[in-house]
Amino acid sequence: MKCSQFLISTLRESPYDAVISSHQLMMRSGMIRKLGNGLYSYMPLGLRSLRKVEKIIREELDAAGLLEMKPTVIQPGELWKESGRWNTMGDEMLKPQNRGGQDMVVSPTAEEAFTALIRDGLSSYKQLPIIAYQINTKYRDEIRPRYGVMRGREFTMMDAYSFDADQKSLDESYDKCAAAYRRIFKRLGLKTISVKADTGAMGGSGSEEFMVESEVGDDTLLLCPECDYAANVEKAACKTEVPLNSEGKPQVKTDNSIEEVATPNVFSIEDMEKFFNEKSTTFLKALIYKVYNCAVDLSKTEFYKNAKTVTEGGQTYIPESYFCVLIRGDLDVNETKLAAELKASGAELAGDEDVLKYSGAPHGFVGPVGIKIPVIADLSTVDMHDCIAGAGKEGFHIKHVEPGRDFTPFMTVDVRTCKEGDKCPVCGGTFYTKKGNELGHIFKLGDKYTKSMHVTYLDQSGKPVTPVMGCYGIGVDRTLASIIEGHHDDNGIIWTMSTAPFHVAVVPIKYDGAMKEAADKLYAELTSKGIEVLLDDRNERPGVKFADADLIGYPVRVVIGDKNLPNVEVKLRSSDKAELIPLESAGEKIAAIVNDELAKLNA
Numbered sequence: 139m140k141c142s143q144f145l146i147s148t149l150r151e152s153p154y155d156a157v158i159s160s161h162q163l164m165m166r167s168g169m170i171r172k173l174g175n176g177l178y179s180y181m182p183l184g185l186r187s188l189r190k191v192e193k194i195i196r197e198e199l200d201a202a203g204l205l206e207m208k209p210t211v212i213q214p215g216e217l218w219k220e221s222g223r224w225n226t227m228g229d230e231m232l233k234p235q236n237r238g239g240q241d242m243v244v245s246p247t248a249e250e251a252f253t254a255l256i257r258d259g260l261s262s263y264k265q266l267p268i269i270a271y272q273i274n275t276k277y278r279d280e281i282r283p284r285y286g287v288m289r290g291r292e293f294t295m296m297d298a299y300s301f302d303a304d305q306k307s308l309d310e311s312y313d314k315c316a317a318a319y320r321r322i323f324k325r326l327g328l329k330t331i332s333v334k335a336d337t338g339a340m341g342g343s344g345s346e347e348f349m350v351e352s353e354v355g356d357d358t359l360l361l362c363p364e365c366d367y368a369a370n371v372e373k374a375a376c377k378t379e380v381p382l383n384s385e386g387k388p389q390v391k392t393d394n395s396i397e398e399v400a401t402p403n404v405f406s407i408e409d410m411e412k413f414f415n416e417k418s419t420t421f422l423k424a425l426i427y428k429v430y431n432c433a434v435d436l437s438k439t440e441f442y443k444n445a446k447t448v449t450e451g452g453q454t455y456i457p458e459s460y461f462c463v464l465i466r467g468d469l470d471v472n473e474t475k476l477a478a479e480l481k482a483s484g485a486e487l488a489g490d491e492d493v494l495k496y497s498g499a500p501h502g503f504v505g506p507v508g509i510k511i512p513v514i515a516d517l518s519t520v521d522m523h524d525c526i527a528g529a530g531k532e533g534f535h536i537k538h539v540e541p542g543r544d545f546t547p548f549m550t551v552d553v554r555t556c557k558e559g560d561k562c563p564v565c566g567g568t569f570y571t572k573k574g575n576e577l578g579h580i581f582k583l584g585d586k587y588t589k590s591m592h593v594t595y596l597d598q599s600g601k602p603v604t605p606v607m608g609c610y611g612i613g614v615d616r617t618l619a620s621i622i623e624g625h626h627d628d629n630g631i632i633w634t635m636s637t638a639p640f641h642v643a644v645v646p647i648k649y650d651g652a653m654k655e656a657a658d659k660l661y662a663e664l665t666s667k668g669i670e671v672l673l674d675d676r677n678e679r680p681g682v683k684f685a686d687a688d689l690i691g692y693p694v695r696v697v698i699g700d701k702n703l704p705n706v707e708v709k710l711r712s713s714d715k716a717e718l719i720p721l722e723s724a725g726e727k728i729a730a731i732v733n734d735e736l737a738k739l740n741a
């Protein structure tokens with residue numbers, strides 16, 4: 139490709155809203171342009187790299203036996219009502235109506251579409267397993283799109299869905315996809331950290347996130363130095379310590395009955411520590427949470443035994459419910475874990491009015507004793523004794539609280555936010571943290587969609603059976619941005635050979651006379667060898683051409699100047715050293731550099 143026939147439009151300054159390197163460099167190099175908030179368009183240069191990421195993903199998935207399809211991006215809302223996600227997906231799902239007033243969805247993910255498409259042709263066990271995928275546009279109305287294509291509203295995702303006759307077959311499909319993912323990321327030149335999690339609460343039995351370490355990562359990872367435990371802070375578990383009293387000894391049961399203490403100016407945990415002269419590990423922190431679409435059966439609780447429920451896609455839930463969440467005073471509640479335990483679509487701290495309404499006390503004086511709404515106790519409160527808690531009325535706390543005696547939790551589960559310094563649940567090692575970005579995700583779904591959407595196949599004896607599913611996603615744009623995030627310097631991008639928009643830039647100091655002749659010859663020779671070359675035939679100062687080549691980040695730069703001819707100067711973007719080689723042998727040598735590097739990544 140010659141520059142004069144291409145569209146290179148680099149910027150000297152990065153836009154004010156670009157705060158991370160990949161966003162700045164993608165904008166400055168002219169790979170992408172912004173059309174609106176969270177809406178980035180790929181220009182010809184950027185699209186070449188995006189397509190390369192897609193190609194590598196496609197090649198590896200095809201090699202693993204997955205089948206590519208292309209469902210529509212706009213999907214009937216009916217499908218989402220069938221699966222039960224029409225109301226629970228939240229505001230990220232864009233739901234336009236067509237001219238006939240029909241509810242539609244701009245696909246944020248595609249479990250429903252794939253389930254419906256596979257359902258229609260599925261009859262026999264002989265057709266299974268099926269793993270189908272698409273590389274297609276997604277839209278999520280992200281509340282805070284940021285970092286360019288790292289978190290956009292419209293983006294490209296590879297999403298795959300497996301359909302298996304039984305759990306054992308699902309395990310095999312899952313392992314196959316996991317192996318393909320490892321090859322994909324290796325070929326892209328990305329080092330990923332594998333974060334495994336048991337997703338028992340969601341009806342599956344396993345998941346793995348593929349993260350890249352990044353200072354600007356949206357996720358915080360907790361890692362164990364002693365074993366390979368790695369978890370997203372949103373889901374991480376840790377060992378529960380024995381709760382200690384203020385002398386540092388295990389707390390002991392008390393026979394004293396509850397005693398009310400007037401505490402008019404005590405609101406926070408710090409206030410309590412001062413007032414009672416006790417450590418926060420002896421306090422029961424009680425918080426009122428508002429929970430959306432809780433699908434845990436609450437009919438056995440006094441408070442919700444007659445609550446109005448909604449049944450959708452075979453799942454019954456209460457659209458809005460309130461809980462008193464109890465945790466040791468020095469710890470914090472993790473809302474993601476809480477929502478997962480309650481099989482809910484979300485959980486948030488209740489507003490002041492609701493706190494008063496459901497606990498009888500304003501924030502700071504909420505307590506578990508006598509409260510009407512169900513109590514969810516964190517595991518950290520097991521073995522706590524002789525505690526201090528809010529009294530459930532303004533201006534008072536209570537002492538000598540005995541869990542089990544003075545209140546009974548509806549559920550005792552792990553909802554704490556784990557952090558650096560906590561102990562690994564597997565081996566007891568001490569966690570350290572890293573920031574990371576999720577590039578891909580694999581997940582055993584079980585029969586959530588096949589059941590609600592009534593998919594069956596006939597087994598060997600002719601009996602209808604519900605297949606089990608897995609789902610697998612890779613964010614293509616985020617992966618591309620992460621390559622840049624991990625491979626750049628002050629001057630620009632340093633592409634991996636497998637994802638560079640062009641392998642080689644040929645830069646004549648002036649596109650004229652002997653230099654033009656040499657440049658054309660090398661360009662023709664490399665192109666004929668299958669090397670992707672950008673020939674900078676622009677009538678620009680050499681300094682401008684060099685700066686652009688560094689910014690765009692072609693892995694190999696060849697400078698052709700009349701002082702050096704018949705030698706040309708070859709420099710790798712990743713190195714400071716340049717080498718003079720005869721024009722005669724340059725084509726061969728450069729092709730070998732490119733092909734060797736590609737072979738290394740593909741090995």
Ligand code: ATP
Pocket residue numbers: 247278280287288289290291293295356576577578579611612613614615616617
């Ligand atoms: P996140 O926690 O970052 O919002 P997610 O859990 O919503 O991610 P999935 O639903 O698992 O993401 O989607 C699969 C992949 O799609 C993610 O691993 C990520 O690479 C990509 N992805 C998700 N949301 C976005 C987005 N807004 N912009 C770009 N890529 C995205």
Ligand code: MG
Pocket residue numbers: none
């Ligand atoms: Mg998300």
